[in-house]
Amino acid sequence: MQLIALTGGIASGKSTIGKKLEELGAVRIDADQLAREAVEPGSPGLELITQRFGGDVLSENGELNRAALGTIVFNDTEALNDLNTIVHPEVRRLLVTGIDRARQNDLDSVVVYEVPLLVEAGIENASEDLNFDAVVVADAPAELRVQRMIQLRGMSEDEARQRIANQASDEARRAIADVLIDTSGTEDHTIHQVEELWQQLTRQS
Numbered sequence: 001m002q003l004i005a006l007t008g009g010i011a012s013g014k015s016t017i018g019k020k021l022e023e024l025g026a027v028r029i030d031a032d033q034l035a036r037e038a039v040e041p042g043s044p045g046l047e048l049i050t051q052r053f054g055g056d057v058l059s060e061n062g063e064l065n066r067a068a069l070g071t072i073v074f075n076d077t078e079a080l081n082d083l084n085t086i087v088h089p090e091v092r093r094l095l096v097t098g099i100d101r102a103r104q105n106d107l108d109s110v111v112v113y114e115v116p117l118l119v120e121a122g123i124e125n126a127s128e129d130l131n132f133d134a135v136v137v138a139d140a141p142a143e144l145r146v147q148r149m150i151q152l153r154g155m156s157e158d159e160a161r162q163r164i165a166n167q168a169s170d171e172a173r174r175a176i177a178d179v180l181i182d183t184s185g186t187e188d189h190t191i192h193q194v195e196e197l198w199q200q201l202t203r204q205s
């Protein structure tokens with residue numbers, strides 16, 4: 001089994017790359033998805049969030065109101081740290097379960113862990129004991145990512161900049177990259193690089 005970390009800033013194209021790798025045969029594990037599972041209704045994670053942030057972060061049906069919580073935590077570093085402390089251990093547990101499952105299903109599988117926060121506090125320890133075979137970084141300038149968030153996701157410019165301000169710098173991510181995928185061009189350009197990466201990965205195994 002090969003374990004690949006796929007990281008990048010918000011709206012850098014991680015999902016575009018992760019989905020293509022999955023199409024080519026990789027097992028994709030998405031940290032954002034695991035973070036959602038960690039706070040499903042009835043979960044200890046959601047209970048802890050309600051204790052810390054109050055009932056206003058729940059919607060009427062008892063689910064997490066993500067927009068409300070996002071507005072709080074992306075404007076308050078301490079609140080974001082508290083949220084990370086609640087959610088990240090459970091993400092980590094779900095990740096290890098996912099990796100074990102992939103290994104049991106196929107010893108030769110290529111597992112791609114798509115994780116926005118690999119170099120930030122909370123998740124960075126992952127690289128030490130998980131032993132990634134390679135770290136792939138989706139790389140596009142922050143300004144371009146702001147434009148994507150505004151145009152494609154309907155975010156305000158302030159919101160988009162706040163999200164970026166709460167993440168590591170492009171330089172910090174580049175410093176841990178074994179493979180850099182330039183996502184500043186067309187999607188076809190990105191996909192082409194992913195196909196080349198897949199060829200390299202499967203030649204090795």
Ligand SMILES: CC(C)(COP(=O)(O)OP(=O)(O)OC[C@H]1O[C@@H](n2cnc3c(N)ncnc32)[C@H](O)[C@@H]1O)[C@@H](O)C(=O)NCCC(=O)NCCS
Pocket residue numbers: 009010011031032035065066067069070073080083084087088091115116117163166167
């Ligand atoms: C604050 C929440 C509810 C906002 O939800 P929302 O649906 O608006 O965003 P979503 O979860 O889809 O995340 C979108 C992107 O925001 C960025 N982001 C999310 N969480 C964080 C964080 N803790 N720190 C910095 N950036 C973050 C990432 O680039 C991510 O890909 C949610 O992001 C959350 O629960 N975050 C804490 C858990 C976490 O760290 N998730 C990231 C992967 S483990």
Ligand SMILES: Nc1ncnc2c1ncn2[C@@H]1O[C@H](COP(=O)(O)OP(=O)(O)OP(=O)(O)O)[C@@H](O)[C@H]1O
Pocket residue numbers: 008009010011012013014015016017032116138148152182183184185186187188189190
């Ligand atoms: N060259 C490119 N490579 C990848 N995505 C691109 C490119 N050009 C434009 N895009 C668009 O930019 C957006 C990138 O979103 P994507 O969900 O792949 O990023 P992400 O890094 O997973 O974001 P998030 O951190 O929010 O999960 C998509 O809407 C995609 O269509």
